Amino acid sequence: MNLNCSRLGSLLFLLSASSAFAHEDQSKPVITMDMKENEKGKKIAYMYIDGVKVHETDPSKQPFPEVVTPGTVPAAPPSDAIILFDGSDESFRKNWTNTKGKESQWKIVNGALESVKRAGYLKSVGKFGSCQLHLEWASPVQVEGDGQGRGNSGVFLMGIYEVQVLDSYENQTYADGQAGALYGRSKPLVNAARKPGEWQTYDIIFHRPLFDDAGKVTRRATFTVLHNGVLVQDHTVLSGGTGWRGPHAATDYKAHADKLELTLQDHGNPVRFRNIWLRELKD
Numbered sequence: 001m002n003l004n005c006s007r008l009g010s011l012l013f014l015l016s017a018s019s020a021f022a023h024e025d026q027s028k029p030v031i032t033m034d035m036k037e038n039e040k041g042k043k044i045a046y047m048y049i050d051g052v053k054v055h056e057t058d059p060s061k062q063p064f065p066e067v068v069t070p071g072t073v074p075a076a077p078p079s080d081a082i083i084l085f086d087g088s089d090e091s092f093r094k095n096w097t098n099t100k101g102k103e104s105q106w107k108i109v110n111g112a113l114e115s116v117k118r119a120g121y122l123k124s125v126g127k128f129g130s131c132q133l134h135l136e137w138a139s140p141v142q143v144e145g146d147g148q149g150r151g152n153s154g155v156f157l158m159g160i161y162e163v164q165v166l167d168s169y170e171n172q173t174y175a176d177g178q179a180g181a182l183y184g185r186s187k188p189l190v191n192a193a194r195k196p197g198e199w200q201t202y203d204i205i206f207h208r209p210l211f212d213d214a215g216k217v218t219r220r221a222t223f224t225v226l227h228n229g230v231l232v233q234d235h236t237v238l239s240g241g242t243g244w245r246g247p248h249a250a251t252d253y254k255a256h257a258d259k260l261e262l263t264l265q266d267h268g269n270p271v272r273f274r275n276i277w278l279r280e281l282k283d
């Protein structure tokens with residue numbers, strides 16, 4: 001590419017101007033430019049993004065992405081997943097407790113974890129922040145109750161932000177409380193529910209909220225959710241908390257730790273879960 005000096009100068013000026021802007025906005029990468037002669041004496045523009053040269057080949061400066069072997073079945077955990085439940089009693093006891101950190105009264109039925117009325121929420125032993133989470137769930141075959149009373153449970157990222165689990169197959173309730181909803185905050189794009197008793201999948205990409213020292217939220221949480229492989233939350237920015245604050249109000253954001261336990265809700269219905277795994281994501 002031929003660039004005369006003035007055009008190159010203005011290009012560098014624009015780049016340095018955008019670089020100055022980048023410093024003001026932490027979410028943007030910092031771009032810098034450098035003119036250097038190569039081994040043949042030709043002047044080359046070197047561009048750096050966040051301090052790393054474009055097309056850098058030295059892995060000590062630009063590490064290669066880790067090789068991850070995908071699972072053979074789409075829902076099977078990839079090689080770098082943290083397995084939270086594989087159907088065995090051992091993985092249940094190793095990875096889950098009740099909310100008090102004691103042995104949970106939830107039970108294993110045919111390799112699935114079943115919610116037991118009044119046993120309380122199930123809490124993971126591990127603590128997690130931003131993550132990719134996969135799990136499968138099934139509402140009871142025997143249909144009982146309606147609306148929010150039918151096959152209700154929930155997946156609480158960081159124990160706080162609920163992706164609703166509900167038997168939403170021909171079961172009407174408020175849209176922001178049906179399966180795939182961010183409870184009270186965002187209804188799913190579509191209703192991708194399977195019939196009662198059938199196994200359903202959730203694939204959730206969650207980025208935790210960030211808070212400043214005063215406890216004010218500086219970056220709200222985001223959710224991308226696929227329900228049975230269908231997109232139901234498309235990088236949804238969570239406008240606040242999903243906790244109950246009366247029939248038409250949800251809780252606000254409240255500052256919390258960077259990593260917290262994942263919880264599954266006991267809402268009094270025998271909802272089952274299986275094949276639970278996650279991959280931690282960097283912020």
Ligand code: MG
Pocket residue numbers: 152153154164165265267
């Ligand atoms: Mg729920």
